[in-house]
Amino acid sequence: MDRIKTEELTGAQILIRCLQAEGVEVVFGYPGGAVLWIYDELFKQDKIRHVLVRHEQGAAHAADGYSRSSNKIGVCLVTSGPGLTNAVTGIATAYMDSIPMIVISGQVPTHAIGEDAFQECDSVGITRPCVKHNFLVRDVKDLAVTMKKAFHIATTGRPGPVLVDIPKDVTTHTCEFQYPETISMRSYNPVKKGHAGQIKKAVQLLLEAKRPMVYTGGGVVLSNASAQLKDLIKRTGFPITNTLMGLGAYPGTDDQFLGMLGMHGTFEANMAMQHCDVLLAIGARFDDRVIGNPAHFASDPRKIIHIDIDPSSISKRVKVDVPIVGNIPDVLSDFLGLLEKSKTQDIKVWWKQIDEWRGKDCLKYDRKSKIIKPQFVLEKLYEVTGGGAFITSDVGQHQMWAAQFYKFEQPRRWINSGGLGTMGFGLPAAMGAQMANPGATVACVTGESSIQMCLQELSTCKQYRLPIKIINLNNKYMGMVRQWQQFFHGNRYSESYMDALPDFVKLAEGYGHSGLLIDKPADVEPALRETFKRKKDLVFLDFLTDQTENVYPMIAGGKGLTEMILSEDL
Amino acid sequence: MRHIISILVENEAGALSRISNMFSARGYNIESLTVAPTEDASMSRMTVVTVGSDEVIEKITKQLNKLVEVVKVVDLSEAEHIERELMLIKVRAGAKEREDVKRMADIFRGRVIDVSDNTYTIELTGDGAKLDAFIQALDQSAILETVRTGSSGIGRGNRILRA
Ligand SMILES: Cc1ncc(C[n+]2csc(CCOP(=O)(O)OP(=O)(O)O)c2C)c(N)n1
C-alpha cells in the first residue's frame, strides 16, 4: 500500500508556508545571523513581499500601521539580540493600543540558549510584559501549531501583538508540514455574546436617560463596529464623543459629534461627560488622559454602562453600574434590536445645554496671525484631502492639533500612538498604512523632534516608492514639553529647544525625495494643494509654525474633567 | 483582606513568570505562591496568597484570567475551604534540649524526620497560623533553619476546580 506523501520541510520553509496560509502579503523586517535561513526562503518565493526597513523599530511600527489601517494583520521579522531589542518600542506601542501584530524574532540555536551566545537575549522574557502572548519554539514539530496559535491569539478577543521566537537550528531542522485549519485552546476562549440580562438593563437605562452621553474608544475601531455605532446614535439622537484612539469611529462632521474628549478634548465633550446622567462607554477604558482625576469624575452622580471585550478593563479606574463583556458589534446589534419598539426621552433641554457649551468655541485660534499657526495647517490639510486621507501622527502638540482639527469621517484613518505615546511612530506607521492601502492618500503629521526619531525610514520610502506626504509642524521646540514647562515649571524651558535642526528640505532631497519650506500663512494652502497632486512622490513639507502656540483646552494632570484651561483664560 | 487564590494553568515554560510578572508589574502583592503539576501532567495548580480590598482582588482575578495560559481562577476565600502549609524546621537539639523539643513537636503534631548529634529536623503541616505558633513556642535562639512551602488550598466538599 502506498503511504500518502506528506512534505518534509525545514523550519524556515514551514514558517513561510504558515504566513502564506494566513494570507500574509507583506512582512516588514531586517535580516541578521539568526534569521538567515528564513530570509533564504523569502528569497525563493514571490507570494510574500518583504519590506526592508532601516531600523527594527521601524519594522514594528510599520507592521502596526499596516494593521491599524486595514483589516489585515501586520507582520514583522527581526533577528536575535539587537534586532529584537530595537523592535521592543514598537511592540510595546502596539500592545498599549491593542493592535494585532505578529513579531517573528530569530534566536540563537537551542543548544546555545542560556550561554550568553553572540546576539543572544531573552526575547521572551524581555517582551513578556508588552505582548499579549509570546512563544519560544524549541522543536520544529511545534512550529506550525505555534504560528496558528499566534495568529489566533493576536486577532481574537482584545487583540494584541504576539511574538514567536525561533532559534536558528529550528529553522534548519525538518519535519512533516501540516497547517492546522482550526485551533482550540482550553485556556483561551474570549467571550463573544454579551449577557442578555445586562443588555436589557442597559437599554432600560438609556430609555430613561434625560442627559445621555456616549463615549467610545479604540475598541469600536478595532472591532469594526462603526456601522452599528452610527445606527445607535442616529436611532437615539444622543450626543457622542470619541477618545483619541476612537476618532473616525463616528463621522467627525456629524452634528451629534462633540469632538474628542479628555486632556485636550473639547469643552463641550468634557462638560457633557461630567454632567450626563447616563453614560454609555464603548470600547474605551476611562484612562487618565481621558477622565483625568477619577475621584473628581465620580463626584457627579451618573449611571455608567460599559461595553468591552476585556473584562479587566471594566471597573478598573471607574466603578460601573452595568458591565457588559462582549464583542461590540454583536452587543450593539442587540441594543438596536431592543430599542426598536421603544421611545427615548425628550432631550432637547440637554442639547440646548450642550449647544451653549459649544458656543465657547474652545478650539478658536488667531486666524489673522502673520506667523503660521499649526491649527491652520491642519484645517487646510483637512480641506485639501477632503477628510478621506490616512493620517498618521507622531507625539506632541502636533498630534493633539491633528486630532482636534482633522475631521475623520471613517475609522482606521487616524493612526497614532495613544497609549504609549511613542515619538518616531508616525513615519514608519505611514509606510505600513501605505503598503496596506496602495494608491490611497497617506500623510504623516509630525514635529521636528519626533520625525528625527525614525528619520532613517525616508530611505525605505524611497526604495518602495511610498508617496507619503510629511507634514512637519516645525516649531523648533519639543512643543508639548515646552507647553508643560510654561504652565507648570515657571517658563524654565529645560532641554526642550531643538537646537541645530537640520535643513529638512535638503535632508529630504538627500534621501531622493522632494522638500519644501513654507513660512507664510498665505503659502500653506497652495503648498498643500500642489503636494497632494503629486501622487507618486514623497514630499516633505516643512512648515515653520508659531513657536509659542499651545494646545487648548487643557486639563492639567490630576485635575478633573471640568477644570479645563482655555485659551481665553490666559 | 487576605485572599487565597487557586489557579489552574497550562504546564508550560514561562507560565509561572507570566503570573508573577503580572503581580509585580501591576503592584499587587504576593504573600506566598506554590505551584506543582496536577494529576493531569499538562496542567499545574498554583495557589497564591495575597492581600487586598475586594476591588483589588477582583482586578487580580480578571488579570489572571486574561493571561493566555491560565485555564481557571477561583478565589478560595469566597467560600468554605481548607488550607495547609508544610514547614521543615531545623533546631538545635543537644542532650539538654532534646526532650523539650520533642515534646513541643508532639504537642503540635509535628514529626522529627532527621536527627543528628546536635539537631532535630521537624516536619509540621497546618495552616499558617499554626506554623507561626510553633515557631513562637520554640526557643528562638535554637532555630537554625526554617523552610515553608506557602499555603496550598482546596475547596470543601463539592467545591471542585477542574479544567
Ligand atoms: C520616545 C519618546 N521620548 C520622549 C517623549 C516625551 N515627549 C512627548 S511630546 C515631546 C515633544 C515632541 O516634540 P515635537 O515632535 O517637535 O512635537 P511638538 O510637540 O513640538 O508638536 C516629547 C519629548 C515621547 N513621547 N516619546
Ligand SMILES: [Mg+2]
Ligand atoms: Mg516641535
